[in-house]
Amino acid sequence: MASTVTMTVNGKSVTGAVEARTLLVHFLRETLGLTGTHVGCDTSQCGACVVHVDGKSVKSCTILAVQCAGSEVTTIEGLATEDALHPMQEAFREHHGLQCGFCTPGMVMSAVDLAKTNPDPSEHEVREWLEGNLCRCTGYHNIVKSVVAGAKAMRG
Amino acid sequence: MNAQPETGIGASVRRREDFRFLTGRGNYTDDINRPGQLHAWIVRSPHAHATIEAIDKAPALAVPGVVAVFTGADMVKAGVGSLPCGWLINSRDGSPMIEPPHIPLSPERVRHVGDQVAVVIAETREQARDGAEQLVVTYGELPAIISMTEAIKPGAPLIWDQAPQNSCYDWEFGDRAGVEAAFKGAHHVARLELVNNRLVPNAMEPRAAIGDFDRGTGEYTLYTTSQNPHVIRLLMGAYVLNIPESKLRVVAPDVGGGFGSKIFHYAEEAIVTWAAGKLHKPVKWTADRSESFMSDAHGRDHVTVVELALDKDGKFLALHEKTLANMGAYLSTFSTCIPTILHSTLLAGVYTTPVIYAEVRAVFTNTVPVDAYRGAGRPETTFLLERIVDIAADEMGIDPVELRRRNFIPKDAFPYQTPVALQYDSGDYFTTLEMATKAADYAGFEARRAEAARRGKYRGIGVSSYIEACGIAPSQVVGALGGRAGLYESAEVRVHPTGSVTVFTGTHSHGQGHETTFAQLVSDLLQVPMESVEIVHGDTNKVAFGMGTYGSRSLAVGGMAIMKAVEKVVNKGKKIAAHLLEASEADIEYKDGKFQVAGTDKAKAFGEIALTAYVPHNYPMETLEPGLDESAFYDPKNFTFPSGTHICEVEVDPDTGVTEIVNFVAADDFGRIINPMIVDGQVHGGIAQGIGQALLEGCIYDQQSGQLLTGSYMDYCMPRADDLVSFKVETHNVPAVDNALGVKGCGEAGAIGSPPAVINAIVDALSSLGVRHVEMPATPHRLWQIINEKRAAKAA
Ligand code: FES
Numbered sequence: 001m002a003s004t005v006t007m008t009v010n011g012k013s014v015t016g017a018v019e020a021r022t023l024l025v026h027f028l029r030e031t032l033g034l035t036g037t038h039v040g041c042d043t044s045q046c047g048a049c050v051v052h053v054d055g056k057s058v059k060s061c062t063i064l065a066v067q068c069a070g071s072e073v074t075t076i077e078g079l080a081t082e083d084a085l086h087p088m089q090e091a092f093r094e095h096h097g098l099q100c101g102f103c104t105p106g107m108v109m110s111a112v113d114l115a116k117t118n119p120d121p122s123e124h125e126v127r128e129w130l131e132g133n134l135c136r137c138t139g140y141h142n143i144v145k146s147v148v149a150g151a152k153a154m155r156g
Numbered sequence: 157m158n159a160q161p162e163t164g165i166g167a168s169v170r171r172r173e174d175f176r177f178l179t180g181r182g183n184y185t186d187d188i189n190r191p192g193q194l195h196a197w198i199v200r201s202p203h204a205h206a207t208i209e210a211i212d213k214a215p216a217l218a219v220p221g222v223v224a225v226f227t228g229a230d231m232v233k234a235g236v237g238s239l240p241c242g243w244l245i246n247s248r249d250g251s252p253m254i255e256p257p258h259i260p261l262s263p264e265r266v267r268h269v270g271d272q273v274a275v276v277i278a279e280t281r282e283q284a285r286d287g288a289e290q291l292v293v294t295y296g297e298l299p300a301i302i303s304m305t306e307a308i309k310p311g312a313p314l315i316w317d318q319a320p321q322n323s324c325y326d327w328e329f330g331d332r333a334g335v336e337a338a339f340k341g342a343h344h345v346a347r348l349e350l351v352n353n354r355l356v357p358n359a360m361e362p363r364a365a366i367g368d369f370d371r372g373t374g375e376y377t378l379y380t381t382s383q384n385p386h387v388i389r390l391l392m393g394a395y396v397l398n399i400p401e402s403k404l405r406v407v408a409p410d411v412g413g414g415f416g417s418k419i420f421h422y423a424e425e426a427i428v429t430w431a432a433g434k435l436h437k438p439v440k441w442t443a444d445r446s447e448s449f450m451s452d453a454h455g456r457d458h459v460t461v462v463e464l465a466l467d468k469d470g471k472f473l474a475l476h477e478k479t480l481a482n483m484g485a486y487l488s489t490f491s492t493c494i495p496t497i498l499h500s501t502l503l504a505g506v507y508t509t510p511v512i513y514a515e516v517r518a519v520f521t522n523t524v525p526v527d528a529y530r531g532a533g534r535p536e537t538t539f540l541l542e543r544i545v546d547i548a549a550d551e552m553g554i555d556p557v558e559l560r561r562r563n564f565i566p567k568d569a570f571p572y573q574t575p576v577a578l579q580y581d582s583g584d585y586f587t588t589l590e591m592a593t594k595a596a597d598y599a600g601f602e603a604r605r606a607e608a609a610r611r612g613k614y615r616g617i618g619v620s621s622y623i624e625a626c627g628i629a630p631s632q633v634v635g636a637l638g639g640r641a642g643l644y645e646s647a648e649v650r651v652h653p654t655g656s657v658t659v660f661t662g663t664h665s666h667g668q669g670h671e672t673t674f675a676q677l678v679s680d681l682l683q684v685p686m687e688s689v690e691i692v693h694g695d696t697n698k699v700a701f702g703m704g705t706y707g708s709r710s711l712a713v714g715g716m717a718i719m720k721a722v723e724k725v726v727n728k729g730k731k732i733a734a735h736l737l738e739a740s741e742a743d744i745e746y747k748d749g750k751f752q753v754a755g756t757d758k759a760k761a762f763g764e765i766a767l768t769a770y771v772p773h774n775y776p777m778e779t780l781e782p783g784l785d786e787s788a789f790y791d792p793k794n795f796t797f798p799s800g801t802h803i804c805e806v807e808v809d810p811d812t813g814v815t816e817i818v819n820f821v822a823a824d825d826f827g828r829i830i831n832p833m834i835v836d837g838q839v840h841g842g843i844a845q846g847i848g849q850a851l852l853e854g855c856i857y858d859q860q861s862g863q864l865l866t867g868s869y870m871d872y873c874m875p876r877a878d879d880l881v882s883f884k885v886e887t888h889n890v891p892a893v894d895n896a897l898g899v900k901g902c903g904e905a906g907a908i909g910s911p912p913a914v915i916n917a918i919v920d921a922l923s924s925l926g927v928r929h930v931e932m933p934a935t936p937h938r939l940w941q942i943i944n945e946k947r948a949a950k951a952a
Pocket residue numbers: 038039040041042043044045046047048049050059060061062
């Protein structure tokens with residue numbers, strides 16, 4: 001049943017053996033050792049697993065690894081440069097948008113996608129957009145603040 | 157103090173743990189993989205109550221990759237013990253609570269959906285799961301008991317043969333005769349029956365555990381999602397697997413939220429550790445979210461009758477509570493003290509009620525065990541108190557804020573001895589109430605209600621003044637009340653030769669930001685730069701001992717242990733400095749990072765003293781050991797008592813039953829604050845969970861079959877970003893008296909204060925319809941029904 005799949009992850013071409021049923025999130029975590037992408041549920045409800053596939057935010061527990069053959073995938077590990085955090089990461093740090101950090105990678109990846117399509121989101125728009133990302137720690141208060149500030153920083 | 161204002165006590169220092177979490181470099185249990193590791197899949201009961209007639213392992217063992225299958229019978233044969241309960245409660249007749257056994261894999265009978273029946277271990281997780289699907293278990297179904305009121309009826313089927321009427325204990329507390337007399341003479345008695353809804357804690361990181369065994373050394377290691385690794389080492393080692401502490405290491409690395417649910421010693425921890433020892437290979441288990449729903453301890457689940465007696469001026473004369481508390485099918489680690497010791501001892505609330513009497517009966521049902529969840533007993537107390545105060549206010553025609561004010565413990569009454577054992581050290585309930593009513597524009601509310609009414613909406617405002625007992629806890633008090641542990645905390649402050657500092661704390665951070673807060677604390681106390689202070693926690697091989705993090709205790713107990721150890725370091729430093737400076741020790745003062753002879757400019761910097769301690773060429777060797785590494789245990793004198801007022805304003809849409817939170821204000825007293833940014837974050841998170849309890853969350857079982865109906869995020873409604881608003885939080889901090897840091901704790905306050913504020917607001921919104929009480933969660937469906945029934949009754 002195993003086959004191999006090739007895709008670009010965080011700018012590097014990777015090839016690995018997968019089963020037909022292997023989800024992208026398991027390929028990232030187990031085959032590639034990219035454990036920054038988390039699994040918080042089994043019903044595609046929590047968003048802890050959000051990554052970018054060809055520039056769009058995707059719940060990586062909802063897509064098979066084989067479906068991503070040939071795609072460009074960016075995970076939380078691929079967001080910062082050697083020298084600096086991404087402005088959205090920086091905004092989460094500055095505004096205390098994380099506590100335990102478990103939802104954080106998915107939140108940040110979702111937020112970056114929002115800011116790309118809507119560079120100046122209102123608080124209300126942020127709340128609507130993040131509806132698919134659960135956080136149990138922050139009450140969302142500081143996440144919303146972080147995303148508004150992060151989007152602003154991304155506008156430059 | 158405040159030597160470094162930008163990093164010291166009181167500064168909103170940005171968190172040092174954030175870099176790793178923001179860049180995907182966190183190290184959670186499921187991120188860890190051990191060489192040669194096997195994977196475990198737990199076979200769980202599909203029935204709420206059944207006997208295990210037979211288990212045929214052969215089909216599972218035939219699945220490719222499956223290495224082993226173990227059952228409860230295997231565990232019993234190997235002498236595996238029972239998961240222990242940490243708190244003994246005696247019934248009113250003096251008899252001890254019924255304490256049934258809890259073998260990690262159930263040997264003969266299953267007692268809730270999700271109960272552990274067997275473990276299948278294979279080379280991959282998928283193979284283990286495939287194997288589990290092939291395991292043939294023959295069950296003999298028994299009638300299930302889900303409702304507490306059914307469970308206590310004579311003749312109800314028994315979950316444990318040794319527990320008649322499914323009763324674990326029948327406990328009483330307080331002054332029965334005094335309360336009866338006060339009720340007889342009362343001008344008014346307010347009475348309410350209410351339910352405190354069952355919740356699923358739902359930390360975002362599912363539980364996980366890896367057991368490892370080193371044949372070379374005979375040492376076991378358990379990596380686990382725990383709030384208290386040393387407690388797990390003690391309970392699992394001593395009671396379940398019979399492994400001495402010296403051969404058992406427990407590591408709780410980064411943990412993705414706990415909220416109480418990761419305090420307890422869970423079956424899976426023992427299963428993987430034991431299996432690793434048998435198979436001589438690491439064994440890993442990670443819960444699916446569906447498994448979390450049916451195996452993490454749940455929270456709350458009380459059915460209560462509360463009565464409050466008042467005189468004609470609205471002064472509280474007496475309070476009586478009668479509660480049924482759900483224990484689930486087994487006693488989880490701290491389950492028994494939640495509805496008793498952590499609950500009824502707070503029945504005075506912030507009020508001068510002179511006599512109080514509580515009756516609490518704990519009941520077994522065929523459900524997941526219930527234990528501490530953020531607040532643990534105190535949200536239940538606050539909910540019943542703040543609801544009955546509002547009911548009384550309404551019935552007596554007194555404004556609810558005014559009624560609270562009339563009964564508050566006065567500011568000058570501290571220390572205040574309540575009639576229910578606790579002695580409050582400090583507080584200022586009037587000021588936090590004042591702040592909250594101002595921030596919420598309580599005075600201007602009626603205009604907003606009228607404006608909303610013109611738009612066809614019901615608008616309401618609700619107040620809740622809470623108090624909680626944190627800083628758990630003085631060991632001797634705990635012991636006298638049935639606790640089977642000491643609840644001190646330990647710390648070690650290790651100064652290295654170059655003056656950098658590693659601090660080992662027995663508390664555990666799973667979102668609270670201890671690595672930042674404690675570094676701020678030590679930097680401030682020791683007057684060294686924050687960058688040179690490292691905080692270590694979560695590994696029993698690094699940290700000598702600890703009781704962990706829960707009950708908002710980390711700073712009030714753990715921080716105090718750190719402070720004590722720092723004091724020892726400074727005292728030893730003084731001795732070394734006195735020797736080097738040829739002065740008397742009594743003349744040395746430690747200031748601005750220097751040991752100085754008072755009144756002179758003769759001084760030695762902290763770094764020089766550290767170096768001397770490790771390079772002791774010129775050293776008082778006859779009287780002093782080399783090295784600068786001090787540890788301390790701190791056992792608190794008293795609990796701490798954070799308090800405050802929360803105010804919620806809502807609009808209910810009669811067409812849909814949907815409640816919109818339009819404003820939420822919290823004014824809290826947390827004592828001295830180290831990092832205000834982190835404290836605000838704790839309050840936000842607590843409020844969100846409290847609003848979740850009030851509006852959205854409810855764990856529901858089918859009453860006949862005992863199936864868990866809310867077993868995933870599709871059915872259990874978690875608060876999402878678009879369900880909530882931004883909160884207004886402020887503090888008025890009265891330093892705690894009974895600890896030298898003056899800190900009180902802030903982790904649970906939000907979840908304690910907020911649910912009654914929300915429900916009081918909804919009841920206020922619907923008061924014109926004659927609504928007197930609304931049960932939680934106040935879902936759109938529930939409110940829509942209430943509104944329609946009341947409107948129909950009015951029309952008729
Ligand atoms: S893991 Fe929950 S949505 Fe993907």
